[in-house]
Amino acid sequence: MQTGPADNEIINKVLGGEQALYAHLVKRYQNFVFTIVLRYTISREDAEEIAQDVFVKAYRSLADFRGESKFSTWLYTIVTTTCITFLRKKKISVHSLDNEHIFEVADNQNATFRANQVEQKSKAQVINEAIKLLSVDDARIITLFYQAEQSLEEIGRIIGVDPNTAKVKLHRARQRLKEKMEKHYAEEVKDMVG
Structure with missing residues (x-):
């Protein structure tokens, strides 16, 4: 369970100029992001690089978060697109459900x-x-x-x-x-x- 201020409250403060509060979102979701990233790559080094990239992209795009879904849902989309982009750059194929x-x-x-x-x-x-x-x-x-x-x-x-x-x-x-x-x-x- 999440403790402390709600995600939307933190996001509004960050967008209002309190950028240092973004660290609370990173801390709250770092395990979530890392767990998902590890589904795409087995390299811990690559996973750490991708996770860091995810949080940078999320920070830069924070103004685009409209609050229509949970922050974690929005962040998940950034995680998956970042992983797929990373894997394409490394020319690693992403498998689909149909690939038996x-x-x-x-x-x-x-x-x-x-x-x-x-x-x-x-x-x-x-x-x-x-x-x-x-x-x-x-x-x-x-x-x-x-x-x-x-x-x-x-x-x-x-x-x-x-x-x-x-x-x-x-x-x-x-x-x-x-x-x-x-x-x-x-x-x-x-x-x-x-």
Whole structure:
């Protein structure tokens, strides 16, 4: 839960000349931004560079935020466009939901993931690792709903579909996440439940 002044209150003060208050928004959303960026790149160095770029772009565009949706929804759009632009510059392809090859690659990496599971992981770590096995589109909708706490209406706006379609996509993404967790993290899931 967020503590302190509301996002819109901070934004109005920043736009009114109190630029130093922007640091509160950066602190409040740095984990949110970094989590999303890591869905696009596995390089921590690249992720840090992209996250910094996101906050610079958001600051420069702050006057464009109209408050029609949550600040996190607006910021999410900047994160995804910045990530895609960065990846295009690096000539890395961005995979879509329709690319079933992602699932094959993830399934073939089972041995690697097992080797890295020596230590006991927290529930959040296991879930985040399982999300990384999903396609970009599935990871995005799971992240938006559970980590960014966006409503189905807001998710629909972000991905360009109506709320009912967003609900169906979320349901399917949850199913794929459950399958990945059961296949790759069976022991951890058993420990979580029992």
